[in-house]
Amino acid sequence: MSGSAGDGDIRIWSATGHGGQGMYITLGSSAGTALLEVPVQDVKTFLENTEALVPRGAESGHIDWDIELANLRAEN
Numbered sequence: 001m002s003g004s005a006g007d008g009d010i011r012i013w014s015a016t017g018h019g020g021q022g023m024y025i026t027l028g029s030s031a032g033t034a035l036l037e038v039p040v041q042d043v044k045t046f047l048e049n050t051e052a053l054v055p056r057g058a059e060s061g062h063i064d065w066d067i068e069l070a071n072l073r074a075e076n
Contacts (some may be wrong), residue, residue, distance in 0.1 A: 014040075 004013035009029060015022035015037055023043060025036045054062050 004011065006012050006026075009027065011026045011028075013024055014020065015024050021040055022037055023040050025038060027034045027036070
């Protein structure tokens with residue numbers, strides 16, 4: 001929740017001048033770029049709720065990658 005992160009299409013950094021209460025997220029693609037300003041507390045709550053549902057390091061136990069890959073291939 002501090003510093004900056006991301007490389008490429010998604011970047012996240014603190015919204016300076018907002019007392020540490022805001023952060024910026026850019027979403028980029030060949031079609032354009034969107035700049036979002038979001039409250040840090042909302043992001044923190046979202047991440048805490050996500051980790052409560054799927055603990056860090058346990059992600060692979062909640063996704064059947066073979067089925068997901070088959071679904072992606074079927075869409076093409």
